[in-house]
Amino acid sequence: MSDYVEGLLRELAPQVLGALVRRYSDFDDAEDATQEALLAAALQWPASGVPDNPRGWLITVGARRLIDLVRSDAARRLREEREARLATADIAQSATEPASTDDSLALMFLCCHPVLTPASAIPLTLRAVGGLSTAEIAAAFLVPEATMAQRISRAKRRIADAGARFEEPAPAEAAERLPSVLHTLYLVFNEGYASSAGAELARRELSGEAIRLTRSLYATVPEDPEVTGLLALMLLTDARRQARTTAAGALIPLADQDRSLWDSALIEEGTRLISAALTRRRLGEYQLQAAVAAVHAEAPNAEATDWPRIAALYALHERTAPNPVVTLNRAIAVAMVEGPGGGPEAGLELLAGLDGQLGDHHRLLAARAHLHELAGRGEVAAALYADAAARATSQPERDHLTLAAARLTAQSR
Amino acid sequence: MPRYMLLQNYAPAQNCDVPMEQWEPAEVNAHIEFQHELNALLTESGELADAQGLAWPGDAKFVVAGAGAPVITDGPFPESKELVAGYRIVEVDNLDRALEIAALASAAPGPGGVAMGVPVEVREIMGAPEPR
Numbered sequence: 001m002s003d004y005v006e007g008l009l010r011e012l013a014p015q016v017l018g019a020l021v022r023r024y025s026d027f028d029d030a031e032d033a034t035q036e037a038l039l040a041a042a043l044q045w046p047a048s049g050v051p052d053n054p055r056g057w058l059i060t061v062g063a064r065r066l067i068d069l070v071r072s073d074a075a076r077r078l079r080e081e082r083e084a085r086l087a088t089a090d091i092a093q094s095a096t097e098p099a100s101t102d103d104s105l106a107l108m109f110l111c112c113h114p115v116l117t118p119a120s121a122i123p124l125t126l127r128a129v130g131g132l133s134t135a136e137i138a139a140a141f142l143v144p145e146a147t148m149a150q151r152i153s154r155a156k157r158r159i160a161d162a163g164a165r166f167e168e169p170a171p172a173e174a175a176e177r178l179p180s181v182l183h184t185l186y187l188v189f190n191e192g193y194a195s196s197a198g199a200e201l202a203r204r205e206l207s208g209e210a211i212r213l214t215r216s217l218y219a220t221v222p223e224d225p226e227v228t229g230l231l232a233l234m235l236l237t238d239a240r241r242q243a244r245t246t247a248a249g250a251l252i253p254l255a256d257q258d259r260s261l262w263d264s265a266l267i268e269e270g271t272r273l274i275s276a277a278l279t280r281r282r283l284g285e286y287q288l289q290a291a292v293a294a295v296h297a298e299a300p301n302a303e304a305t306d307w308p309r310i311a312a313l314y315a316l317h318e319r320t321a322p323n324p325v326v327t328l329n330r331a332i333a334v335a336m337v338e339g340p341g342g343g344p345e346a347g348l349e350l351l352a353g354l355d356g357q358l359g360d361h362h363r364l365l366a367a368r369a370h371l372h373e374l375a376g377r378g379e380v381a382a383a384l385y386a387d388a389a390a391r392a393t394s395q396p397e398r399d400h401l402t403l404a405a406a407r408l409t410a411q412s413r
Numbered sequence: 414m415p416r417y418m419l420l421q422n423y424a425p426a427q428n429c430d431v432p433m434e435q436w437e438p439a440e441v442n443a444h445i446e447f448q449h450e451l452n453a454l455l456t457e458s459g460e461l462a463d464a465q466g467l468a469w470p471g472d473a474k475f476v477v478a479g480a481g482a483p484v485i486t487d488g489p490f491p492e493s494k495e496l497v498a499g500y501r502i503v504e505v506d507n508l509d510r511a512l513e514i515a516a517l518a519s520a521a522p523g524p525g526g527v528a529m530g531v532p533v534e535v536r537e538i539m540g541a542p543e544p545r
Contacts, residue, residue, distance in 0.1 A: 248449045362469075386434040391469040398466070399445045405434035406441045 005045050008054060009038050014129045016058040018103025020066060027110065028156045029069050030062075031128060037062035104129060105220045108213070109169050111155075112181040115162040120155035121184045122191070127152050130188075130209045140191065140206050178221075182230050182286065185214050189234050193241070207238060228277035229287030235270035236293035239263040251400045255302040267297045288317040292329075307336040324357040328367050335371045344375035362391040366401055373408065382408035416462060416538040417511040419501045419518060423470075424494040427530030429523035436524050447521050455503060455514065466499035502538065511535055 016037060020030035037058045051057040111125040123141070126132045132140075138148035169177055192207030214231045221227050243261035244252055274290040292313050299305040314330035327350060335347030348371050351364065358364040369384035382405045389401035433441055455461035470489060477484045489496050501518065505511050515535050520528035 248446060250445065382434065386432070389434065391471070393468050395466050399441075402433050403438055403441050403445075406436050407438045409435050410437055 002046060005042065005050065008050065009041060010130075012055050012058055013038055014104040014107055015055055016062050017128055018107050019059050020062050021107070021110075022103060023063070024066055026070075027159060028153070029066055031156065033062045033066035033069055034058075036065045104216055106169070108181055108217065109174065109177050110159060110164060112177065112184045113159050113162065113164050114177070114180060115158050115164070116155055118184060118187055120151060120158065121180070122188055123148060123152050124155040125184055125213070126188065126206070126209060130213060132205070132209060136205065178224070178226070181217070182226060185210050185217070186230060186233075186286070188213075189237075193237060204241075207234075207241075210234060211238065223280075225277040225280045225282045226284040226286050228273050229284060229290045232270040232274035232277065233286050233290035233293060235266045235273070236290060236297055239266035239270065239297065245396070249396060251396045253400075254296060259299075259301065262297065267294075270294065271297060283316065283320050285317060285321040288313055288320065292317075305336070307333055307338075307342075311337055311342075324354050325363070327354055328358070328363060332367055332370065335374055344371045347371045348375075360387070360391060362388045362393065362397070362401070365391065369401075369404070373404075378408045378412045382412065414504045414506060415508070415511075415540065416502060416504045417508070418536045418538055419503065419511070419515050420534040420536065421498050421500065421518070421531055422494060422534070423496050423498050424532050426523065426532070428527050429529045431524055440522070440524050440526070443522050443526065451517060451521075452501075455501070460503045460505050460510075460514070462502040462504050464499075464501045467497060470496050508535075508537075511537075 013034060017030055017034040020033060021027055024030055040061055041054070041058060045051075045054075108125065108129050111128050112121050116124065123137050126137050127134060134149050134152060135145050137152075138145040141148065143151075189207050189210035192204060192210060211231070211234050214227070214234055218227050218231045239262050240254075240257065242263070243257040243259065246252060270290065271294045274287060274294050277287050278291065292310055295306050295310050295313070311330060311333040314326055314333055317326045318330060331347040331350035331354075334342055334350060335344045337343070337346075348368065351368055351371065354364055365384050365388035369381045369388060372384060373381035385401050385405035385408065389398050389405060392398035392401055433444070436444075452461060452464050455464075473487075473489055475486045475488055477486075501514075503511055503514055505514070512535060515533040519531045519533045521531055523529040
C-alpha cells in the first residue's frame, strides 16, 4: 500500500468510526465495521484508485458492514428492532456531510473513559482514534497480538457496561474528563520516547501518533492552556530524539547531547506554543514541564543553561502539582545554581526530604550520586551510582549508571 | 524450529568475580557493546525471539496461595546465586546451534578484554504436541 493511501486511511479512520458510532451507537460493532471498511479500501484503492470522496466511501462501506454484522448476529435480543433503526438511518447523509473533528474528539473522550485503567485506555485510543492496527500496538508494547486484541475488546466492553454513550460530553464533563485524555496522550508519547532498542521503530510510531492526536485535540480546543502545554512539551522533547541516544541505543544525558542534532523547527513551534499558553495565566503541570524544556532548548550549550529559571519553574510546579519527582528535579536544578541558596549541598538537602516517599528508588539514588559527584565526592557518588544501577528498571539506564560508577571508581584509584 | 531459553544467573563467571562498576569504563563499554552486537547478530540471522534482563531482585516477592489469603514473603534474595538475571530466547535449527550461541554469550568480555566464562543454562522450550 502506498504511503499516501496509508496516511489517508489513518487520518480518515477516526472520522469514519465517529460517524458510525454517532449513528448506530454500538462502539464495538462500529469499530469492527470500520476496520473492515479500511481493509477493503487498503485492498481496492491501490488498484482502482482513490475515490473522489474517500471518507464517504468508507462510511458507506462501513455502514453496510455494520448492517451485515448486526443481521448475522442472531444472538442479539434486540435484533429486529435495531435492524429497523439501521434501515431508516440516512447513510447517504453522513457520507456527504463535512468531516467533523468533533467526532474524533468525542471518540477520544470515550476511549479515555474514567472506568478504564491507562493500560486499557492507551491501546483503545491508539486503535480507535489513532488508527494503528492491533499488531502494531502489540509490537509497540511487546505483547502477543492476541493478548492486545483481548485487552482492547475488554476495554470496549467495560465502556459499554458502564453505559457510556458516544456523544460530545457537556462542557462541565469535558473539563472534568480532559485531564485523563491528556494523561493518556502523555503516556502514549512516553511509551514511544522511552524506546527499547529492539522495538525502536514501532515505538517511534507511538510518539508520532501521540503528537498527531494531541495536535488534533489542540485544533479543537486551542484556548486550553494545558492542551497547548502538552503539545509544546511533546514537540520540545521530541526535538531531542536524534541526540539522546547513540547508534547502539545507549543514553546520552542532556548535558552531553550534541545540540546541533536538536530539531530547530520543533523547538521553534514548541516554544511559540508554550509562550502563548503561559500568557493565559492558568498554570498546569504540562505547561510547566514544557516551559522547562523550552529553557533547555534555548541554551546553545549545557553551560549556558539558565538554571535559576529552571529551579524557579520547578518550585512553581511543586506548588501547582506537588509530586516527589518534581522535587527531585528541582533539587538537581538548585544544585546547578551558583551563589547563595544554590549548589550541590542545597540540592542534597532537598533530596533528603524525599527519603520517605521515594526510598531507594533508582532515580533518587542516581540524583544523589550526581550531586555528590558535583560536590567532588567521587567515591560516595560511585557507590550510589552502583546502587542505582542495580535497581534501574531499563537496560539503557542500568548501563548508563554502571558506566558512571565505573568512571568515578577509576578516577579515585 | 525448536526454541531454547538461554538463562544467565548471578553466579560468578569462571574468569571474573569483580563487580562491573569496578571495571575500567572502557571495559564496561566493551561489554555493553558486545551484548548489543550479539543481539543484533541474532536478530539479523532471524534467530532471536526475545532478550530481557530482569530488574533488581532485592524487591522480589514469593507468593503462595493457600486456604485463606495468599502468603506473600520477601525474596528470593539477591545473594542467592541461582537467581535468574536475564535470558535470551532463540529459535534455531537444532540444539547444536543453541549451544553455539550460548558459548558466544558466555564469552562476553570482562576486565582486560578476557572472556568472562559466564555460566549459561540452555533449556528447550516446550512446543506443540506431535500431530496424531
